[in-house]
Amino acid sequence: MEPDSSSTIDTPFEAALSERYLVYALSTITARSLPDVRDGLKPVHRRLLWAMRLLRLDPAGAYKKSARVVGDVIGKYHPHGDASVYDAMVRLAQSFALRYPLVDGQGNFGNIDGDNAAAYRYTEAKLTPIAMQLMAGLDEGTVEFRPTYNGEEEEPEVFPGLFPNLLANGASGIAVGMATSIPPHNVAELIDAATHLIDNPHAETRDLMDFVSGPDFPTGGVVVDSRQAITHAYETGRGSFRLRATVTQEKEKGGGWHLLVSEVPYGVQKGKLIEQIADLIANKKLPILADVRDESAEDIRIVLEPRSRTVEPELLLESLYRLTDLELRFPLNLNVLDANRTPGVMSLKQCLTAWLAFQIDVMLNRSRTRVAKIDDRLELLDGFLIAFLNLDRVIEIIRTEDEPKAVMIAEFSLTDRQAEAILNMRLRSLRKLEEMEISRERTALAKEREELVKLIESPARQRTRLKKDLSTVRDKFGDDRRTRIEEGPATRAEIDWSRMIEKEPITVILSQRGWIRAMKGHVGLDDAETLKFREGDGLARIFHAQTTDKLLLVGENGRVYTLGGDKLPGGRGFGEPVRLSIDLPADVEIADLFVVRPAMKLLAASTDGRGFVTSGEAVLAETRKGKQLMNLRADAKLATLRIVPEEADAVAVVGENRKLLVFNLAELPEMGRGAGVQLQRYRQGGLADLKPIRFADGLSWSMGGETGRVRTEADLTAWKGIRGASGRMAPLGFPRSNRFS
Structure with missing residues (x-):
């Protein structure tokens, strides 16, 4: 039986793959990895908080098992793995991960050492006041709702609450072809900047930096970038911050001292940091550090002991910054979804402007919804007042007419809702006091409606109301900055490792x-x-x-x-x-081995009689491969590399033919690498040895034997010549080895 091909679509493989991958990429970008600029949440976080709200896990209520929350989330709203959902929930509860936690966890939710949280069957959770603030207004028609993945429930598209969660708690994520990395900030500073932006909508990002001085990480630390560098990062939406641990020097009795780490950089696990430092000690990569101890309890306390009290604290600290995670770069990539769910990199001003625009929309939606509810209530109250003014007639109609509703509508010009409400009134409501309460309620509602209509029609009133609400949020949730901003050098200082x-x-x-x-x-x-x-x-x-x-x-x-x-x-x-x-x-x-210093001068010579002067700095090579100093001709070797004394002004060269030549040192070029110039010319053989000397002192050599006698040829005029000459036979008594020493 042949397969049914009626549903088969003939399309090029490349086109089909491209189309399907694009769908996957867009799904990853918009529904998984990037936060929304309006509430700063990804879908998994939003669904977690929404599910907890429906479970009535209010801050004043009792905790519930995390397993219950995770089950509701993956069963109703987020059809993904339970492990990923629980990991997201754990992060929302960690005070060292979020600047303002949104989940109040009870039980083991992990720690800064890097230990994992307990399984969700062991932990319990409820919402924090900040999470409730973030969801405030969900029942007031402020945002749109959409069906869940299976169409059985509804979930909000975004949270309307007046809390700058995107920048306050930050976010990180990797999508397809793009990523986001937003550090946390201080909510009081953000609200101050937003308030300034309401009054000065044309203010630039650099003006907002008077209020937002930089990131504010939950673990504290020190940002050591300049104001100019920080401002540039916030203006472009891209950059990075140099974040250091908080380290202080504590003096001990007897003149000793140690370094105390009281705050670690954001995202660094304390346990792994200590292992990293311990490895430096074990592998002797930082010999001026003797020991590391973890004395932490509730507060972080890492003690670093120097090798001796003579170690420079600045050198040890700079070395630790260079070699460990006591200093790191935290990236800034303000890549978010805007109100139209389009990804893009924003500046600090653009982020705050988009958030403020959304809050104005929330305010208007709330006001319009409230006006509609007031209108509905006023309609009923007007009907009640008509009934009280004509109470006897209304009672008569109800008692005598078969269709009292239609008669009342025709006689008193009531609406259908008003007539139905009058018929549903209880007898106990037919009292004078009730009529007075209805009148007072109607007056209050009419006044509230008038104010709301003024608010809806006046942008100035909207801005004033928003500033007032922001001030309330600042007073309620604002706190002191934890991360200090200290301007440091633009580049790291070079470390003289020899000092260690x-x-x-x-x-x-x-x-x-x-x-x-x-x-x-x-x-x-x-x-x-x-x-x-x-x-x-x-x-x-x-x-x-x-x-x-x-x-x-x-x-x-x-x-x-x-x-x-x-x-x-x-x-x-x-x-x-x-x-x-x-x-x-x-x-x-091996031709030679000796102590070299950068400032010294050296004289290199090959066996074919070529050479040049070089410096100690030029010959230093820290790699295993070393460096090429002399380019040699075929069959030639590097014969010697001699230190040139400061007082030397001449060079004595002796060949294998025992001919000696003395010439001025100034005739040799100074090079970092090369073949050199001809020192002495030979018909047979090559160079045996050379020695930089002071011409006025003559030339001395050892006579050998046990006596240790030394012979000196004081007058070298006979052997003085120009560089490249052949020279003449060495003086009587010159060593048979043809070597000066």
Whole structure:
């Protein structure tokens, strides 16, 4: 049997996929992820509060199980998972997540440590006064209602209450192709700004910054951006804020001190923050920090102990800001749905203007609904007064006529509703006192109607009434700011990481096979014979240094590598291969190793007699790969990299042919990298050694042997020449190794 193809639509796959994905994207944007500018709520939050209101979970009432609330929400209004609905409810109850919580939770609703809330069968909840304020007016015809997803119930499209929830509590969400991130603010500041905007509708966002100084997070903290940067973020609706924890320095007896963290940045879990700091200590990434302790009870209290009292508090604090979540960037993306449910990024002024316009609409809708109800009531009261004025006739008609309603309508010009109300009156109401009460009620209603009509027809009265209502809300819910605004530097200060290293003397030992170690203290260099090495290995370099020093390792391939004195393996045993710390190829020999400082001058030379002057700053390279210093010709190697003394004014070069040349140091160029210039010319062989010297002091070299005699050639005039010359044979007694030392 062939399948029925009558319902099959032939359409390109790309078009079908595009159409369906667009529907999904619009649903995600408008019905899930972005808040409404009018009440600042997403559909799940709005449905949660609406369901709790119908369950009569008023602030003055009793709590009910959260499971009951979640069941009503997913069964009647929000056909999604119970876990997601309960998570949204939990967030509405967390005082560290919302600046002004909308749900009053009883039980375990999580904590700032990052612990999850208990299951919804264990917790209970009811509404807060702010939530009731947000829903005030739902029964007064202020907003439209729409059918629920199954058509069995109705739900409000938006909440009408006079509370700036969008900016007061903020929002975050990720839709398809767009996202939103709105920090919480202080409601008193928002109302002050809104009041100013009512009086000055042409005011700009920068004018509103006199009232709204910045975000106000429930967990406090410090925003360290400049006023200019904060204003620019609110003008464009996009930006970010540098948020820091509140940290103070507390002094101890005996001159010691510690840092106390009393407020953490918004969204940072205290437990994970402490783990983050503890990892820095364990991995020795912050050696000037000794310990972290959590002494929190109801208030946050994290104690940070420095390594010693000599540690600079500013350095430790700046390092913690750099390496941990004690400082973070909170994004601002004021992407919301407007009154037409169209997404867009708004400025602070646009947000407040849209909210105020909505509140004017709510006021007018409420007034018109009230006027209609007053008109209905006045119609009935007018009928009652007619009945009291003609009471005997009315009673006679009721007693004698078969159709009293029609007779009364014809005789007294009553409406159908008036006649029906008169017929339904109780006998006990037929008294003089009742007539007086009806007259008083009618007078009061007529006066109220007159005021409402004036309000509806006068924009000035509407603005005055709105300012008065805003003032009432401010007095009721306004509180002090929690987050401080302190202008800080536009960019982070550079940290001298070497200052974090405790300065200690060490003796650096490098073996011939490239094993390196650092012994504590300055060991006597004459005791090198007592050092132990692996079989077949021996001493190559030994010198004194400090843990704060940088060591420069020179490879024969022309690359230089930087080692930290504090990072060297300990002096016990044979140390470790230096190639574990740097990417030095196994077939490349080590030319030299010494302490380097940025200010020093260095003289590099290759085996083919080329060289140049460079600086200590130019050769420093903190990466494993190091940096290329000298570009070598084929078959050439980097022969040496010598420190140039400040008093040096000449260079002595000796070749493998034992010819010595002395020339002025000024003839060499200073370069950061290159092949260099010719130092000495050779017919055979290459460069053996070189040494920067002071020409007037002559040239000295060791005679060798146990006596330690040194010979000095005071007059070097015979060997003085220009750079690139061949030179002449070295003086008598010059070492056979053709090396100066």
